[in-house]
Amino acid sequence: MGSRRIGYAVFDLAVVGVLAALAVVCYVHIAGEAIAGRQMDKLHVGSNSIIVDREGHVIATMAVTDIGYREEAALSEMPKLLLDAFVATEDRRFYTHTGIDWIGILRSIRSNVMENRLSQGGSSITQQLARTVYLTNRKSFIRKLNEAGIAMALEKRFSKQQLLELYLNHIYFGRQQVGVKSAARRYFGISDLHQLQLWQIATLAAIPKAPSRYNPVDDYVKSKERRKVVLDLMHEQGLISQRQLLEAEAVDYVPPQPSSRSNRYAAYTDYVVREAVQLTGIAQDDLLTGGYTIVTGLDQSHQQTAEAAFADKRRFPKDGKDQIVQGSAVILDHRTGEIRAIVGGRDYTAGDYNRATRSSRQPGSAFKPIIVYGPALESGKFKANTIVPDKKTAYQSYRPENGGDRYRGAVTIAEAIRLSINSPAVWVLNQVGLASAIQFAGSLGVELDDQEASLAMALGGLHQGVSPLTMAQAYGAFANNGALVNAHAIRMIKDSHGRVIYEHPMTAKQVMSQGTAAAMTAMLRSVVETGTGKQAKLNGRWAAGKTGTTQLGLDGVTKKANRDLWFVGYTSELTAAVWMGFDQSNRDNYMRETSGIAARMFAAIMNGSR
Missing domain, CATH: 1.10.3810.10 (Biosynthetic peptidoglycan transglycosylase-like)
Structure with missing residues (x-):
């Protein structure tokens, strides 16, 4: 009787074992087919996109942080000995099994038992491909079942040659x-x-x-x-x-x-990626690994000159108590709108906050040509030699002051710009009208909302502020005979097959008369030659531009404490904007230097940018 019970128990266990094995087999086939069939797009390999400069030289190969660098290769690009080496090393029965190398698995089990540890895996090339593409490396019984099922499903869908090509394109090295x-x-x-x-x-x-x-x-x-x-x-x-x-x-x-x-020029390439996403609507990860070629207007000599100038700490004001003085710069070709160089900050690394393109700072007097004198000249009511009052004037609760509390009674507009006198600028803006001035600034790409509509704009007093890129684009219209070409880094984007999917339209918009632009250029040249921007003088060629300084404006701190230092200027070919300041200005972190130091940085950059 006892032996019969034992026999029944053994039979029951055998039935349970068979049913369990059948369940496992069914799960493997069903799960494998489902996972592989539902996510076939994951097998797409792709290649890292590249960024090239204006001469066609590769400056960066882009990579997604958690994926890395990848380049797709067809099987025909791989020598037979390379294929043989991987098969010999990873899966010598690759061409004969159907996704799972049972002999290899049995051998690995024997080795694990003999060594009393899990040292052998026994995964075939197809299993490794399944794990790499669809699963994780976390060891579990379910993962191994899924891996086996996916491997067998892949073997049904692809030839051995196709599987080997996919494997060699997906494996991590x-x-x-x-x-x-x-x-x-x-x-x-x-x-x-x-x-x-x-x-x-x-x-x-x-x-x-x-x-x-x-x-x-x-x-x-x-x-x-x-x-x-x-x-x-x-x-x-x-x-x-x-x-x-x-x-x-x-x-x-x-x-x-x-x-x-090594992805040189991180600030520039970071901006290129952001611009490419905006232009194409392609998700960033897909853009970086889609094998695209992004052709830019980068000039490596200009970029290197700018970065070298910013690497010299002697060119910057004294650091604060717990912050370093930051800075940024943009160089663009105002004839085409192409950005030639970007410095996003001192010691900028990939992914940092790009102060040249994203930071919004008060521009100080560098804003006067954009919001005051540009619209004044364009209105036809003012010329460079128009005499305007220079005296203390109250505009209801707003009482602008001149530096040093000096007032000359009356000056020409040209003199007011050359010496950066505040009182005449506010008076002229009041005469021109806020609406007209804001409209003119908008035509230069400086968008101002209603909260900015005050006479304080004449001195660069803005709530939102502007970036160096925005300032460079606006000044570029003065340099380009009154025609604005939108600033951009990207010329063209090609897909992995060489087809052009985006090309920047080379269009310019006349936003002011050539007479206005010429008059402004003449006055801004005098700023550099004999005015507040003398330290921006260049070797052997003319430059036009304007300084800008904003004060810290905190009670109990010296009036010589400054928050922002600017110089924006141009030559016949290039326009550049330079900003210096602390990321967070406060009682312990401010500058005593004036915008002349930003003008010197402009000269250092532009003297090497011809």
Whole structure:
């Protein structure tokens, strides 16, 4: 009786076991088909987009932080020995199994039992592809079932050659390199995979087992040891000769010179990405990894000159108690609107707050040409030699003051600009009218809302403020004979097939008469020659521009305490705006220097930008 009960129990357990196995098999097939079928788009590889300068030189290869750099390669771009090396190392029965290498799994189980630890995985190339594309590396029984199911589903949908191509394009090679082509470029400086030598192929095939340990940059010794393992496997399987093995084993690795992937000119490239997203509507991650070519107006000589000038701390005011004096600059070609250089801040790194394009600061007297004298000249009621009052005047509760409390009684508009006198500017704005002045500023790309409509605008007293990029664009219209070309970094965007998906329209809008622009340029040239902007003088060529200073304006702090220092100016070809100040000005962080120091920075930048 007892033996019968035992027999029944064994039978019941066997039935349960069979049912459980059938359930697992059903789950594997159903889940695998569902996951793979629902998310087929994940198999799209793509390549990192690149940014090129105005001469066509690559200045940056873009990457998503959690993905890295990737370049898609077709199977035809991969030499047979490269394919053989990965198959020999990762999955020697790849061409015969249907997604799961049962022999490899049984061998790995035996090894794990003998070593009493989980040291062998037994995953096929197809399973590794499934895990990389659809799953995570977190070890669990369900994940292994999903991995197996997806692998079998992929085997039904793709040929072995297609699977191998997908694998070699998706696998991670350490150092933010995804795909064999990206890895070859990073570790060997090689973009044509057919130029890879045997030792390089073996080095690449060695990496996927432990990318951070076996890549040659992070640990050359371990990389070389693992390379030997790969070469031994290739020799064992008859892929290479003993002589080839020994020669490839002996080569020492020498890292290549840094490439354009170091993403130079971070402030400029950050702005390019933002602009590209706005222009195309493509999501940022898709834009960065879609294989796009973004052609810009960057001039590397201008950018390098500007960055070198900003790297010299002697060109800046004294730092505050707990902050450094910041600064930013923009250089653009006012004839085309193309931005030639951007400095987003001192020691700017990728992703920082870009003070040149996003920061809104009060422009001080640098705003006078835009909001006062430009609209005054354009109205036809004022000329450079028009005499205007320079005396203390109250406009209801607003009582502007001249620097040094000095009043001359009357001056010409040209003299008021040259010496940056406040009282005449407010008087002229009052005569022109706030609505007309705001409309004129808007035509230059300086959008002002209703809360800005006060006479304080004459002295750059704004609630929202303006960026250096906005100021440079506005002054560019004066430089360009009254025609405004919208400032932009991007000339053209091409997709991964070379098709143009965006091209900047080369259009200019006449926003003022040529006479107004010429008169303004003549007056702004006098500012540099004999006025407040003398420190902006250039070597061997003329410059026009305007200084701007805003005071800290806190009770109990010296009246010489300043918040913002500006110089905006131009030559016949380029317009530039320079700003200096603290990110957060307060009693402990302010500047005693005047805008002459910003004018000197303008000269340092422009003297090297021809």
